Structure formats: C-alpha cells, structure tokens
Amino acid sequence: MAGIVGYGAYIxxxxxxxxxxxxxxxxxxxxxxxxxxxxEKSVPAPDQDTITIAVEAAKNALxxxxxxxxxxxxxxxxxxxxxxxxxxxxxAVAEAIGAIPDCHCADLEFACKAGSESMFIAFSHVKSxxxxxxxxxxxxxxxxxxxxxxxxxxxxxxxxxxxxxxxVVATLDVQYSFMTDTPDFWRREYMHYPRHGGRFTGDLAYxxxxxxxxxxxxxxxxxxxxxxxxxxxxxxxxKFPTRMGKELGFTEEQYRAGLLVPTLGNTYSGAxxxxxxxxxxxxxxxxxxxMCSFGSGAGSDAFIFTATAxxxxxxxxxxxxxxxxxxxxxxxxYGAYTKFRRKILKNVED
Amino acid sequence: xxxxPVVRRNTPQRxxxxxxxxxxxxxxxxxxxLVCDACRGRxxxxxxxxxxxxxxACTVIRTPPTGFSDLSPYCMGIVELKxxxxxxCQIADCEPERVKIGLPVTLEFRRVQEDGESxxxxxxxxxxxxx
Ligand SMILES: [Zn+2]
Numbered sequence: 001m002a003g004i005v006g007y008g009a010y011i012x013x014x015x016x017x018x019x020x021x022x023x024x025x026x027x028x029x030x031x032x033x034x035x036x037x038x039x040e041k042s043v044p045a046p047d048q049d050t051i052t053i054a055v056e057a058a059k060n061a062l063x064x065x066x067x068x069x070x071x072x073x074x075x076x077x078x079x080x081x082x083x084x085x086x087x088x089x090x091x092a093v094a095e096a097i098g099a100i101p102d103c104h105c106a107d108l109e110f111a112c113k114a115g116s117e118s119m120f121i122a123f124s125h126v127k128s129x130x131x132x133x134x135x136x137x138x139x140x141x142x143x144x145x146x147x148x149x150x151x152x153x154x155x156x157x158x159x160x161x162x163x164x165x166x167x168v169v170a171t172l173d174v175q176y177s178f179m180t181d182t183p184d185f186w187r188r189e190y191m192h193y194p195r196h197g198g199r200f201t202g203d204l205a206y207x208x209x210x211x212x213x214x215x216x217x218x219x220x221x222x223x224x225x226x227x228x229x230x231x232x233x234x235x236x237x238x239k240f241p242t243r244m245g246k247e248l249g250f251t252e253e254q255y256r257a258g259l260l261v262p263t264l265g266n267t268y269s270g271a272x273x274x275x276x277x278x279x280x281x282x283x284x285x286x287x288x289x290x291m292c293s294f295g296s297g298a299g300s301d302a303f304i305f306t307a308t309a310x311x312x313x314x315x316x317x318x319x320x321x322x323x324x325x326x327x328x329x330x331x332x333x334y335g336a337y338t339k340f341r342r343k344i345l346k347n348v349e350d
Numbered sequence: 351x352x353x354x355p356v357v358r359r360n361t362p363q364r365x366x367x368x369x370x371x372x373x374x375x376x377x378x379x380x381x382x383x384l385v386c387d388a389c390r391g392r393x394x395x396x397x398x399x400x401x402x403x404x405x406x407a408c409t410v411i412r413t414p415p416t417g418f419s420d421l422s423p424y425c426m427g428i429v430e431l432k433x434x435x436x437x438x439c440q441i442a443d444c445e446p447e448r449v450k451i452g453l454p455v456t457l458e459f460r461r462v463q464e465d466g467e468s469x470x471x472x473x474x475x476x477x478x479x480x481x
Contacts, residue, residue, distance in 0.1 A: 013443050013481065045443055046420060047460040051473060055459040083461075083471060092473065096365040096459055319481075327481050330443070339420070348466070 002127040003168035003305065005067065006314065008060020009159040009277040010053050010139075011264065011324035014043040014340065016332045018152055024334045025147045032152055037238025041155035041265025043332055044141045046340050048156065049083045053270075054139040055096045057160040060318035061135065062097055064169075065162045069098035072162065073131030075105050076121055078114025078138045078269045079158075080187070080194075082107055093137065111185055112234055113295020114138060115159070115269035120301050122163045123172055133164045140268035145193035146343060153237055155265025159273035159321075169314055170280060170289065170305040174221040177301045178212035185296030196296075202240070205298050210234065210244050213292040213300030221304055225249040228304075229287035232258030232275035234294035236266045257282055258291075264325055269295075276305075278321040283307040352463050352472045364474035367401065367457070369435060370394035378435050400432035401457040402480070408453075410446040417463065425449040429457075429477045442476040454480040 115138015139158025144150025
C-alpha cells in the first residue's frame with residue numbers, strides 16, 4: 001500500500017519575538033500575542049533560502065527512509081519563495097541528495113498549499129506504479145511587509161516526505177481536495193511583499209476551505225473526528241487552527257502535537273507538512289492522522305494516514321522536529337532581523 | 351566572480367561532498383584530484399564524506415572580500431570530518447566569540463555566493479555548531 005517511507009523537517013536556528021517587532025511599529029505586543037496565539041517566529045540565516053531548507057529536510061527524510069537516492073523518481077518542491085523567479089528549486093534538491101539524473105523535478109506554487117500539493121503528486125506516482133519512490137517537499141522563507149500583521153508570523157522552515165509502497169511507515173488511506181477561486185491573498189509579479197484581503201482571509205478563505213477539506217475527507221472515508229489520534233491543519237497563526245479544530249469536533253489532545261505555530265510562526269508551504277513531521281516523530285503503530293493544508297487563492301488538500309509498525313524504527317534516525325524548534329534558538333533584535341531579511345536598502349557593492 | 355560553468359563544475363563536491371579515494375594507497379582527496387600525491391596512482395573510487403566533525407583551526411574574518419561584507423564578522427575554519435578528511439569552510443550560525451578548536455559541527459547546505467542582485471547563486475556546505 002502507498003504511503004510515506006521517510007520524512008524529515010528543517011527549521012532555522014534564529015528567532016524573533018513578537019515584542020521585538022511590536023516595539024518598532026508602536027503596536028501592542030500583548031494583544032498581538034493573544035490575538036494570533038503566537039509568541040515568536042523562526043528567521044532564516046542570511047545564507048538560507050527555500051533551496052537550502054528543502055535540501056536539509058530532504059536529507060533528513062533520506063536518513064529515515066534509508067533508500068538509495070538514485071531510486072527516487074521525482075522531487076517536487078512547493079513554495080511561494082523559490083530563490084529564482086526562473087530556474088527550478090527541485091533540481092538543486094535532487095542534485096544535493098543524489099537523485100539526479102533519472103528524476104522528474106517540478107516546482108509548485110499555491111500560496112501555503114504548495115507543500116501538500118507536492119505530496120499529493122508524489123503519492124500519485126507511487127500509487128500508479130510509475131515510480132518506486134517520489135519526494136514531496138514544502139518549504140518557505142516567507143516575508144510579511146514591514147509593520148503588516150503578517151510580519152509577526154511569516155517565518156521559515158520546511159518538511160520533506162518520500163513516498164513509496166514498500167517499507168511504508170504511514171499508509172495513505174484517503175485523500176481529498178477542496179478548491180474555489182477566492183482572492184484572499186496574493187503577490188503580483190515583481191512585488192516584494194504579498195497583499196491580503198484583511199478580515200476576508202478568515203471565514204471566507206481559511207475556515208471555509210479547511211472545513212471543506214476536512215468535512216469532505218470525513219465523508220469520503222466515512223470516519224468521524226474521534227477516529228483519529230492526531231490532526232494537523234494549516235497554521236497561519238495559533239488562533240485559526242485551534243478554532244477550526246474545535247468547530248470540527250477535534251480536541252486539544254488531537255491537535256497539540258502538530259501545532260507548532262506559537263513558537264515557529266507561519267512557514268507557509270511548510271506549515272502543515274512540518275506539523276505532520278512532528279506528529280510522525282511521536283506517533284505509534286496504528287495511530288490514525290488527519291492532515292489538512294490550506295492555500296490562499298484558495299483550496300485545501302486533506303490526507304488520512306495510519307502509522308505502521310515500522311514507524312518507531314525510523315523516528316530516531318534523523319533530528320526530530322521539536323528538537324529543531326526547542327533546542328538553542330538564537331534571538332535577534334529587529335535591526336539584525338531586517339539585515340538578515342534584506343529589508344535594508346543599500347548601495348550596490350560590486 | 352562566480353560564473354555558471356564554475357558553479358556547475360563544483361557541484362558534485364559542493365552539493366554532495368563527493369571526494370575520491372586512491373585505489374592503490376587509499377588516500378582520500380577533497381576536492382577530488384587526478385593524481386595521488388602520495389603514490390602517484392591515477393585510479394580513484396568515489397566516496398562521500400561524513401557530514402559531522404570538529405573544528406581543528408579557526409579564525410574570524412573582520413575585513414571581508416568584496417561580496418561578503420554583509421556577513422562580517424564571520425568565522426572560517428578547518429573542519430576534520432568523521433573519517434579524518436579535513437575541509438576548509440565557513441562556520442555559520444556562530445558568533446565569533448563562540449568558535450574554538452574542538453567545537454563539534456555538522457555540515458549544512460547553504461548559499462555561499464551570489465553574483466549581485468540578478469546573477470547566479472552558488473550553494474555549498476558550511477559548518478554549523480552542532481545543536
Ligand atoms: Zn595513492
């Protein structure tokens with residue numbers, strides 16, 4: 001049966017606290033922290049981007065899968081911050097892990113949903129028997145405009161999944177997608193920062209599509225929220241997935257393991273995939289997991305997985321997601337943060 | 351200056367830590383060589399270096415070359431990888447006062463150079479303190 005044979009995440013070491021950003025813009029930190037249920041976010045180092053994060057996550061997935069990289073037939077990277085406007089991210093990842101040259105690569109973009117999309121396509125190849133293994137990655141180093149609400153949450157990180165049909169650690173049982181054309185968030189060509197529809201991004205975008213994805217997959221699978229040990233939803237802040245979970249009938253017990261946003265921020269294409277990696281780090285054989293992404297524009301991909309007896313054997317083969325998140329973070333002040341994120345206008349040096 | 355041909359030529363060693371090992375005497379070279387400097391052997395087998403090790407020499411760059419001023423001050427070092435091969439690289443995510451001989455490090459994939467605002471990007475390994 002098709003499923004995940006290896007998974008891995010990567011989160012940069014640097015962080016910035018909500019207070020540090022609020023101080024600069026004269027905003028009220030406690031109300032932001034309470035409103036967004038967010039304390040701090042990850043920041044990529046100046047030499048990190050979606051390619052470097054995707055490569056590190058892919059290397060961790062490969063360590064867990066312990067398969068020859070040449071057998072990986074496809075590498076897909078979903079992101080809204082590909083380093084080049086024209087030139088693929090996927091080829092760099094495939095080259096770095098040794099999957100080249102017998103490999104299909106593509107980059108995907110669909111706001112925050114691009115990561116789950118890459119997983120969806122990778123699953124299709126192994127289910128059809130076209131490929132022995134295929135890799136799907138979600139990674140981002142997203143930027144919010146300075147002073148915008150998104151600046152408090154837009155962060156960096158990624159997760160990679162190797163799909164296959166042999167030695168599966170979590171079977172893919174059901175999948176379902178829910179789409180409409182909804183202009184809740186966008187970035188036009190040549191623009192630095194995205195724009196959004198303010199309050200319109202809530203009920204008519206995030207909640208409508210995550211609800212659509214979850215209710216659709218529950219109907220398709222004839223399952224109920226209580227049939228799951230874990231659930232993870234797209235997490236642009238702490239408030240949205242928590243409210244969504246409760247409204248859909250899930251408990252904190254079910255979403256706690258995958259809810260990383262309070263100290264990670266919103267990793268966009270990486271968000272629900274990294275949450276899934278944190279769940280796989282601790283899940284036990286037989287545990288059923290529901291994942292539902294969300295991408296503005298808008299749509300959601302939902303998956304149901306069941307952990308197999310093999311999962312505990314590979315969990316410790318690479319660094320765990322919570323370890324990346326919790327061990328030795330380095331906190332930045334706003335000045336260093338703007339330099340890291342190249343928000344400062346400089347003269348051209350060379 | 352980095353150019354597309356230079357980036358491509360360095361890719362196997364910079365992306366995948368591909369070294370070569372002398373078939374006759376077993377000496378490992380990184381970056382790979384065509385002739386063994388120990389036994390003059392010309393036959394090699396490819397080997398992949400370990401991605402963990404420790405710092406055996408280090409310095410702090412405070413007057414960087416053109417193109418690297420945003421990183422200043424930054425640490426450069428020689429890292430002895432598990433298996434014994436020594437490589438020279440930047441020690442990233444590391445404050446200058448923290449770098450010291452014996453520091454355990456892992457190699458991570460990082461952006462190492464960029465040709466201005468519109469040119470090609472170059473990627474390779476950098477050492478980071480083991481977390
Ligand atoms: Zn020799």
